[in-house]
Amino acid sequence: MTDIKIPKRGFSKDEFEKRVSNAQKIMNKHQLDAIFVTTPHNIRYFSGFNSQFWESPTRPWFLVIPTEGDPIAVIPEIGGPGMKLTWIDDIRTWQAPNPRDDGISLLRSTLEKITKRFGKIGAELGREMSLRMPILDFLKLRETIQSEIVNGSPAIWEMRIVKTEAEIDHINYICKIASEAYEALPNQLSIGDTEREAVCKLRIDIAKRGADSTPFMAGISGPSGVSQIVCGPQDRILEIGDILFIDTGSTYDGYFCDFDRNYAFGKVSSEVSRVHEALWLATEAGIKAAVPGAKTDDVWKAMNSIIENAGAIGNNVGRLGHGLGLQLTEPPSHRLGDNTIIAENMVLTIEPGMEYAPGKMIVHEENIAITKDGSKLLTKRAPRELPIIS
């Protein structure tokens, strides 16, 4: 992975035009005259607007993508100059915050002027999405607008689920940064460190290697495995016999990696070795199963049979991997019943995990991009043998 170049930041106007044109085809199929989006990732996907200002919940922002013509930004005045840095030409602003009318009448009049063929406008109402605006304002808009506002989430996920080449280059680069940092971490760790110290070292190294941010970095440890994978790090001291699990979603130019690594302290029991090997093989099977035309169910089954044979007593994650891109997790899910057909240029995690004894979990994870007839590993494959920290 040494040959991966730093991708140019941002995307060409041509790329955004292709995204919009693809979105318009999908909107036509879903019989939508337009969609309007309110959340950081959907606004960024279509506009390129890049800001951390989303941390402030005070002002709503809107981007309207009509079936015909270019997107229209309907945003607070404070965002005007920043939006002008993007390819979006039609930028309409209001003075915010304004408790009496925070952009709703401006959004309504913008939507009313969209050509009506279907009488329906899609919004972020469905699964794996939420609406970043006061719901009372949304309900008021829905009541007073002529068009019907319907669930646009399935259409929006259809637009985003297959990545462009430039998006894959971005994800590959952040995967490379995190892979190299994970690989270098054992030299920085010692028995007696706390979880928090270990995670802080990795966080700093990932920043030094060129990541923009690390919104997600869970670090959890326990004797021979961990009891959960979503809360941590804490001040627990790393001792002989422990496994330290670190999972990071770091970003480069808005795009996430999402994969973990495990480190053993002092020694590895034969039971941990056996489980680690089973998960390593389950990952191999998952990668092999994820090919164009296969279903997410097939990927799940390929991993699950190995995990079950290895004696899994449970897995509270509810799936064995998922999509990723502008967000840490995106559809689809490798889950029995998900049934998404895998297609070229999807980017997916392969994430087998198992609880092999009560309170003892081990989870592996890699990121792949689907190619024409198989897949390409975006992460540097985890070592087959657990690294042992002394």
Added chain:
Amino acid sequence: MTDIKIPKRGFSKDEFEKRVSNAQKIMNKHQLDAIFVTTPHNIRYFSGFNSQFWESPTRPWFLVIPTEGDPIAVIPEIGGPGMKLTWIDDIRTWQAPNPRDDGISLLRSTLEKITKRFGKIGAELGREMSLRMPILDFLKLRETIQSEIVNGSPAIWEMRIVKTEAEIDHINYICKIASEAYEALPNQLSIGDTEREAVCKLRIDIAKRGADSTPFMAGISGPSGVSQIVCGPQDRILEIGDILFIDTGSTYDGYFCDFDRNYAFGKVSSEVSRVHEALWLATEAGIKAAVPGAKTDDVWKAMNSIIENAGAIGNNVGRLGHGLGLQLTEPPSHRLGDNTIIAENMVLTIEPGMEYAPGKMIVHEENIAITKDGSKLLTKRAPRELPIIS
């Protein structure tokens, strides 16, 4: 500020009981039988649940706070072991993701069993809040539940707007970390650095000094001022005559600082000096005006008269400061017409900014906690003279 100790992470059970008891008084006043919350900060405020897993939009989470009794967590199975680390005893889980019923029937049955005195349940429907769940699921819940679901946002902000001593200690500590990093930054900067390099140095230093994360760090530069304050850093090279504006929301144990600093490169024009001095004085006036019993309007007026006299031609921010805490920005707003009465133990930013020539903005910012009869500076006051980088 050298005497500020590292606050103990997390909060005592006693603190959470006081938060809930205060919330219950406010719910009674608002005639709510319960509130249910879905967003990271509201769930953390009442439960102490600390996770970065919110980056994944896949699964909704719920916390129910009834007017009588302890909070009830209604969460995906993956979150069960993590929630057990908190003071919450009543934890109800479902196997997620589940497209057919992602917790809605479990939430409904939980809410149905709450004692009904008012027949109303508050949800995050109003200003400066959104609902972190699919809106279609919310609408289904609203239609099928016996109680009326009403706007709980005003009640929830009333619960959070006045901080506890332990919360103020947390905010003070992250303000200290960022203040010291800002102060040390000039030694690390040179003419010829890019915005991105400058911001990366500060980000790493803040992490080394003990911050947990830096969700917000805008870095923008321009000759004698900046054209906007929400998008950046970029690869722009810092040149003689530039002002570099950096604004960070970094966190310690969940609590934010939110303040900026400005650095001059090579030289400072007399015009920039004049504007900088006016903003420094406006900050002084804002700090002095923010006392218990005063209104946010008074704080705004105290700053605005100085800014106007100094020749402001505009300010697209829409306000001159705001609350902060678990979020980068929280109510109230220092804004004409906001009219919030300032009370002891509110934590506020004092943020005068002005565009003094087209495309040339300078913004100052400090963080304060309101005391019994005045305020206490949580940040180390910005230097009256702009630091000049050579």
